[in-house]
Amino acid sequence: MQPVRNDIQTSPVPVLCQSCEARHQGICGALSPDQLLTLSRQTRRVHRDAGTELLADAEPITSYGNVLRGVVKLSKVLEDGRQQVVGLQFAPDLLGRLFASESRVTAQAASDVDLCMVPKAAMEELLHDNPALEHRIMLQTLRELDDARDWMVTLGRKTAAEKVASFLYLIASHIDPSQAEVTTFDLPLSRGDIGDFLGLTIETVSRQMSRLKADGVIEIENYRHVSVPDLTRLRVRCG
CATH class of the missing domain: 2.60.120.10 (Jelly Rolls)
Structure with a gap:
């Protein structure tokens, strides 16, 4: 054998x-x-x-x-x-x-x-x-280049609430491109950097995140850990 x-x-x-x-x-x-x-x-x-x-x-x-x-x-x-x-x-x-x-x-x-x-x-x-x-x-x-042009629209035409929602959607969709049922991530930027990115004050960023949390669109733990139960709901808030 x-x-x-x-x-x-x-x-x-x-x-x-x-x-x-x-x-x-x-x-x-x-x-x-x-x-x-x-x-x-x-x-x-x-x-x-x-x-x-x-x-x-x-x-x-x-x-x-x-x-x-x-x-x-x-x-x-x-x-x-x-x-x-x-x-x-x-x-x-x-x-x-x-x-x-x-x-x-x-x-x-x-x-x-x-x-x-x-x-x-x-x-x-x-x-x-x-x-x-x-x-x-x-x-x-x-x-x-397309992303940069889209972001120009975000900065120039969207409300503060829509800007913050758009930022969170940007992170969520890139961190988890599979778009699982619940998307979780740690915010990669401080509130100050998010404000710089969006042309908003730190207070406005925090206020809009609190509103999204109160409406059940996102969950926040330890100030930076974010969970998005439904990406479609978050996307609607992007305007």
């Missing part, structure tokens, strides 16, 4: 990439196993605690970061120190402006984040040789 063979073959996809939840939806979804293997030799996965500066305004760009988990806050800081939050990034967004020599915003970990860092030269070389990757990044860039 011949010995039983084990015909199970190992996947050509790098082990680190196999466990990456952001791989299929992010930029790496456009790469073949061979390309993933080549890229993985130059990448490194890093963890950054909430509050850590990831990239400073006008800082030279030497690498890009694929967001794997958490929320990144993008802001502009004026010369007198005033700050304006201009955007948020979630998995699987790409941190860093492609082909730019320096950053145009300050990026900070709004929550604990995990990033897959790719050297600038390696990414741009891969883009040159991979139209599918270039196409995927273009679509991601256009989506971010």
Whole structure:
């Protein structure tokens, strides 16, 4: 009797990439196993605690970061120190402006984040040789542009109540894209940062959140932990 063979073959996809939840939806979804293997030799996965500066305004760009988990806050800081939050990034967004020599915003970990860092030269070389990757990044860039335009409408036309609801819906829909029956998350921004992002005072933000809680649209524990029992109800409050 011949010995039983084990015909199970190992996947050509790098082990680190196999466990990456952001791989299929992010930029790496456009790469073949061979390309993933080549890229993985130059990448490194890093963890950054909430509050850590990831990239400073006008800082030279030497690498890009694929967001794997958490929320990144993008802001502009004026010369007198005033700050304006201009955007948020979630998995699987790409941190860093492609082909730019320096950053145009300050990026900070709004929550604990995990990033897959790719050297600038390696990414741009891969883009040159991979139209599918270039196409995927273009679509991601256009989506971010659409989001920015939608947010202009939020800031310019919506009421304070609608702004706060829109912010919570933005977080809820990105933290849990599967839109489970009950969505829970920790607010990645302080009340002050939320106010900066929405053009509202801290008091107004707190008052509108309290109203949403009183109406049963959201639940809040320990000031930052939010539960949304019904995303549709929250979306209706967005106006």
